[in-house]
Amino acid sequence: MSEAPLLEVTDLVKHFPIKSGILIDREVDQVRAVDGISFSIPRGQTLGLVGESGSGKSTACRAVLQLIKPTSGSVRFEGQEIAGLSRRQMRPLRRQMQMIFQDPYASLNPRKRVGQIVGDPLKRQKVASGSDLRKRVQELLERVGLASEHYNRFPHEFSGGQRQRIGIARALALQPKLVIADEPVSALDVSIQAQIINLLDDLQDEFGLTYLFVAHDIGVVRHISDRIAVMHNGKIVEHGTADQVCEHPADDYTKQLLAAVPIPDPRESRERRQGAGAAG
Amino acid sequence: MAIDPQPEALAAGGPDAAFPPAPEGVSGERGPWYLAYKRFIRNRLAVAFLILFFLIIVFVLAAPLWANNVAHTGPNQSHTLEKLHVNGEVHEVVTPEGRPIGPQWFGAGGKFFLGADSRLGRDEMVRLMYGGRTSLFIGVVSGLITTIAAVILGLLAGYYKGWVDAIIARTLDILWSLPVLLFGIALGVSLAVGGLKIGPLTIEGGSIWIPIFVISIFTVPYIARPIRGEVLALGEKEFVEAAIAQGAGSLRVMFGEILPNLASTIIVFFALNIANNMLFEAALSFLGAGVQPPNSSWGTMISIGEELLTTQPLLAIIPGVMILMTVLSLNIVGDGLRDALDPRSKVRLEARAGMVEREGASV
Known part of the structure; x- marks a missing residue:
């Protein structure tokens, strides 16, 4: 890795204050949602971030994208420090980093047509307008496996998997370098999960994307990731290549996560459970 | 979906109903407003x-039309001392005791349709x-x-x-x-x-x-x-x-x-x-x-x-x-x-x- 990584996160911390008091709020405690995590992603690679619900994965995503202000730490994108930049200062950088959201029902504005949802980022960043905009949006829709006729539909006319495809088209509209996918398949059923992951995989090759891929299911992450970081209680407990983490987990928590991955063959499943028991 | 009792779900085009894609002209109308309009129209009481x-x-x-063409008076015009001819009889718009004339309906050609008010004999x-x-x-x-x-x-x-x-x-x-x-x-x-x-x-x-x-x-x-x-x-x-x-x-x-x-x-x-x-x-x-x-x-x-x-x-x-x-x-x-x-x-x-x-x- 002679080239500088696209994204470099160092000691990122996000604490949420717990306030209490009758008239004047005072801080009584903190939730350490993200408690000093560091990782870096080289250009064109995928880092899988795994952990249980509440381990701070989503908070970490939002803190990286500056959707919430990190308490401390550094986030470097192409060598430029972005932690602590104001919303206005971030605006030109937003073209380069986009997010795919977890809930395909809450992440699409129900009052907007698909064409608007996918086209708004292009309009906002003044990339395209008019008939050019429409053409580009329709191309995007077709690229993610929807039809260009879906341009005038509303989100409620689509299924969860289709909605997630709309979300992916929206994230790709600005041709970003980095895509942060916050549990993009958790809300979908298994057969559709595979389709979406394969789509993301294809898109990565096609557009040279760099992914930060978040999931609670290590089985899902293994398929798509070059490296995996395991997060627990706001900290990264294990970090390594995908094979290394999955085949030779060093941390107990990682072993538990791996043991929770369902295996289609019951015999193999039984063997592994016994193996995990002997190791732990 | 097949035994769905509520028709709006069908109108909404649940995912399976909406595909294969409908012609473009139709799809544009199925927005949230269209659904709301459909639901409102079914509510007979509200429509009534x-x-x-x-x-x-x-x-x-229609106030000026009625005032100019039927009642021939304005809303603030006083008729206290006038007399009104109804079916050959003559009534005072407001009696000396201060009692205004009651509803005449069309008896006086639409004048004082609902009578006059108490103070100034206005229509x-x-x-x-x-x-x-x-x-x-x-x-x-x-x-x-x-x-x-x-x-x-x-x-x-x-x-x-x-x-x-x-x-x-x-x-x-x-x-x-x-x-x-x-x-x-x-x-x-x-x-x-x-x-x-x-x-x-x-x-x-x-x-x-x-x-x-x-x-x-x-x-x-x-x-x-x-x-x-x-x-x-x-x-x-x-x-x-x-x-x-x-x-x-x-x-x-x-x-x-x-x-x-x-x-x-x-x-x-x-x-x-x-x-x-x-x-x-x-x-x-x-x-x-x-x-x-x-x-x-x-x-x-x-x-x-x-x-x-x-x-x-x-x-x-x-x-x-x-x-x-x-x-x-x-x-x-x-x-x-x-x-x-x-x-x-x-x-x-x-x-x-x-x-x-x-x-x-x-x-």
Whole structure:
């Protein structure tokens, strides 16, 4: 890795204050949602971030994208420090980093047509307008496996998997370098999960994307990731290549996560459970 | 899906119904507004009262036609000393004892259709039509002012939270805790006498803008509070984050992303607020703090008619019934709109769409 990584996160911390008091709020405690995590992603690679619900994965995503202000730490994108930049200062950088959201029902504005949802980022960043905009949006829709006729539909006319495809088209509209996918398949059923992951995989090759891929299911992450970081209680407990983490987990928590991955063959499943028991 | 009892789910085009893709012209119409319209049309009661409301509007808009062509008099024209020829008999419009003539219907060619009012022998029907204009105008205009102000305040409070919210919400609380009618009367009376001057804007004493102003201020909290709550909830949605992640500014998020989702709430509250404002206006006018003489409104007509409640009860009852019908129709239409636009029914629809996919529909 002679080239500088696209994204470099160092000691990122996000604490949420717990306030209490009758008239004047005072801080009584903190939730350490993200408690000093560091990782870096080289250009064109995928880092899988795994952990249980509440381990701070989503908070970490939002803190990286500056959707919430990190308490401390550094986030470097192409060598430029972005932690602590104001919303206005971030605006030109937003073209380069986009997010795919977890809930395909809450992440699409129900009052907007698909064409608007996918086209708004292009309009906002003044990339395209008019008939050019429409053409580009329709191309995007077709690229993610929807039809260009879906341009005038509303989100409620689509299924969860289709909605997630709309979300992916929206994230790709600005041709970003980095895509942060916050549990993009958790809300979908298994057969559709595979389709979406394969789509993301294809898109990565096609557009040279760099992914930060978040999931609670290590089985899902293994398929798509070059490296995996395991997060627990706001900290990264294990970090390594995908094979290394999955085949030779060093941390107990990682072993538990791996043991929770369902295996289609019951015999193999039984063997592994016994193996995990002997190791732990 | 097959045994779905609710037809709107089918109209919505659940995922399996919507594919393979319908022709483009059709698909564009299946928006949330189209669904709401379908649901509203099915509500017969609301549609009937919507028609009633339109009839009332036509009735008051026709005031000059009736006044010029049928009654041949104006709303403020006195006929105290005149005599009226009905079927060869001669009646005094107002007897020396001060008793006005009763309803003549078409006996005098449409003159004094509902009789004359107690003080100056003015044509009650003409006053009713012109008074309705005033009442509805005050209701609608103050409703517009209230709604616009409430939406802006609610958006600011709910979006920025923190100290912006604290200031706006506490101000609304204070406004809400005042004894509205009492305060309104005090303000109405003092302004009606002295007029109002804010910067370049001057409102004279007897102007109907005074009750509009008073009513608008006091009804803002009733809309701003629920809007603020809804903005707070919508602000947490991921589509707002998505817009920020694309580089949208605060104003863009508030007015481009959140406001369209408030539209149904705003429409319902607007309809109900007009009704509420008309009652407020009637109360203020009845107590002399609203529309000032010689102008008429339904509230002032009840106030004047009340003097002769024992001998000519219709003078107070008719404007009362007009207020009742207008407010009732607005309330029922408002409720119908709420049922048609209810966000919860939208949630139901979405939950069902999700279920269908879990059963294994196409992606």
